[in-house]
Amino acid sequence: MFPSPGGAHPPPEELFAGRYTVDGALPWGGLVSYYRASSEGTPLILCVMPMDVSQSISAEAAFSQLAHGLGSIRSRTVPRVLDAGVIDGVPYLAFQDTRGTLLSDLLRDRPLSSLTVLRLATEVLDALDAGHAQALVHGDLTPQNIIVTRGRHGRLSARVIGMGVVPLLRANPEASAHAAHTGSGKHAVAYMAPELFGGGAFDASADLYSAGALLHHMVIGSPPIGWETDEGFDDVPGLPDVIRRAMAKRPLNRYPDAVSMRAALEWVEVESAKRNPHTQDIAPWLEPSHIGSIPVAALASSFPPAQVRSSHPAGKVLTTSGARPIPIAPIVIEELDPRLNRSWRQLTLLLVLLGTLVFSGYWWKAHTAPHETTVPFVLDPNAPHGD
Numbered sequence: 001m002f003p004s005p006g007g008a009h010p011p012p013e014e015l016f017a018g019r020y021t022v023d024g025a026l027p028w029g030g031l032v033s034y035y036r037a038s039s040e041g042t043p044l045i046l047c048v049m050p051m052d053v054s055q056s057i058s059a060e061a062a063f064s065q066l067a068h069g070l071g072s073i074r075s076r077t078v079p080r081v082l083d084a085g086v087i088d089g090v091p092y093l094a095f096q097d098t099r100g101t102l103l104s105d106l107l108r109d110r111p112l113s114s115l116t117v118l119r120l121a122t123e124v125l126d127a128l129d130a131g132h133a134q135a136l137v138h139g140d141l142t143p144q145n146i147i148v149t150r151g152r153h154g155r156l157s158a159r160v161i162g163m164g165v166v167p168l169l170r171a172n173p174e175a176s177a178h179a180a181h182t183g184s185g186k187h188a189v190a191y192m193a194p195e196l197f198g199g200g201a202f203d204a205s206a207d208l209y210s211a212g213a214l215l216h217h218m219v220i221g222s223p224p225i226g227w228e229t230d231e232g233f234d235d236v237p238g239l240p241d242v243i244r245r246a247m248a249k250r251p252l253n254r255y256p257d258a259v260s261m262r263a264a265l266e267w268v269e270v271e272s273a274k275r276n277p278h279t280q281d282i283a284p285w286l287e288p289s290h291i292g293s294i295p296v297a298a299l300a301s302s303f304p305p306a307q308v309r310s311s312h313p314a315g316k317v318l319t320t321s322g323a324r325p326i327p328i329a330p331i332v333i334e335e336l337d338p339r340l341n342r343s344w345r346q347l348t349l350l351l352v353l354l355g356t357l358v359f360s361g362y363w364w365k366a367h368t369a370p371h372e373t374t375v376p377f378v379l380d381p382n383a384p385h386g387d
Helices: 055-072 103-109 114-133 166-169 204-220 237-244 258-275 296-300 339-368
Strands: 021-026 033-039 042-048 083-085 090-096 146-150 156-162
Touching: 055 083, 055 090, 055 103, 055 166, 103 146, 103 204, 114 146, 114 156, 114 204, 114 258, 204 237, 204 258
Parallel strands: none
Antiparallel strands: 021 033, 033 042, 042 090, 083 090, 146 156
16 A cells, blocks of 8 residues: 555555645656655655555654655755655655756767766765765665756756665565665666675665766766776776776775765866866866865876865755654654663763762761750759749
8 A cells, every 4th residue: 555666556646635736757766656746836846655654663763864864965966855754654755846857868878978977977976975974875876866957058967866765665674565676777786786785784885886887887878797998988088997996896995985986086077178178177176166175286286185075064854734744853763773772871870970979968068067065954853833
């Protein structure tokens, strides 16, 4: 009784009756269902998870944490979450309206130009950086989860969807029949880091592996199967080295984070522009809006900058009235949060220490106060009555 691509599920018009007006399905993602919808005339996108959390409080808590993490992201490369909730056990997200074409559709015709590849990959890494800053791992970074839009001047931009969905399903098999799903799209397996096939946990390093496979796919036209040649990278000769490091078999040999890999790509663009200035654009970090992240003096160097800082201010989920919106504060379950027991132990220790100090104060006052001489009161049997 919950949505699943290709399976029986409540019609979205029925599921969101009285809350959203559903306009039609979208061919996005692979594990979740996306719909164009509107609320009081405002267009938006509905993302319906293939889960039933009514029988699993841990799954509902995990979805709540995912929704709040996504709602805290403030990056133009990730659609902004406007609402989230659970209806009849079905979790959903509502985010700002996004128009564009799936990257997988663009890659059906031919490989992309080197400049477009570097630009889109840089924005995908910015999206990963924003997610990782909120402790969210994408887990399913494939062309099926990247929306490409065209700006006013014809410049292509990327927006990443589906962040955190696969890790959520894998961690809660009791709530989803798709827990063993490998990912979205035809070549999903080619984007998975090797450690995931052995039962390894989803982490930021696995996302960077997928980003390396994505780079190869955009330049060559297909995801890598092994690595034997550098053909096809004439315009960006330094790109194979970036891909090799991102797709290293051992996670420790990959880039330490998305920011470092993004800096390496931007430096490849600078070096490529020196060789072919008519086909390359200036690197994003040299634009005025990014001038604070990498010193301009680094331009004279032969190596990419050592560090680039990321800034993604925190936000919050803007829930509205309706059928069971998620709580303002994420659900915390005692057995899921080991810090809870530690907090109780610390509180108990603090109370014991406070009691000891109070008792010691009383004891010290009782033993240091001056002793007063008291006159015993004795009745005189010879005293006359009335005296």
